[in-house]
Amino acid sequence: MAQEFWNNQSKEMQEVINLLNQYNIDFKVKDDKIMIKGNVQYVDLHSLPTITIVQGGNTIGFDEYMDWNRVVVTTPNHVGYVELTKNVYANYDYPYLVIHF
Numbered sequence: 001m002a003q004e005f006w007n008n009q010s011k012e013m014q015e016v017i018n019l020l021n022q023y024n025i026d027f028k029v030k031d032d033k034i035m036i037k038g039n040v041q042y043v044d045l046h047s048l049p050t051i052t053i054v055q056g057g058n059t060i061g062f063d064e065y066m067d068w069n070r071v072v073v074t075t076p077n078h079v080g081y082v083e084l085t086k087n088v089y090a091n092y093d094y095p096y097l098v099i100h101f
Contacts, residue, residue, distance in 0.1 A: 013101045015082045016071050023073045023080060026055060035096040036060055043092070051090055053097045060097060062090035071099065 016034055020027050027036040038053030038060060052061040059074040069088050072081040090099045 010101075012082070012084050012088060016084070016099060019071065019073055019080050019082050020060075023058060023075055023078070025058060025060060025073060032101045034099045034101075036099070037095055038097060039095070040092055051092050051097055053092070062097060062099060064089075 013029075013032070013034065017027075017029065020034070020036065025036060027034055029035075036053065036055070038055035040051070041054045041059065042050065042052040042061075044050045049064040050061060052059060054060075057076050059072075061072045061074075063070045063072065064086075067086070069084045069086060069090075070081050071084065072079065088099065088101055090097060092098070
């Protein structure tokens with residue numbers, strides 16, 4: 001059971017890494033975290049929590065929904081996203097949006 005959890009966690013982490021690489025987003029990986037450098041654009045910690053940052057002309061957001069979470073990358077020409085389980089969460093620790101797996 002624990003092995004299945006870790007496999008799913010690393011699969012989700014790899015999906016987010018692939019998304020960020022696809023859109024040339026500046027980030028680094030540290031242990032079980034992805035740290036995306038950017039300036040805060042929008043934060044809502046109430047109904048459906050959201051953290052949105054800006055990096056160059058790109059917007060990166062972490063949205064929490066009832067049953068799942070999502071990382072969204074919006075560029076001037078494209079939008080890409082990855083849906084994640086609820087145990088993946090995020091916070092902003094200047095100057096990074098930190099996604100915890």
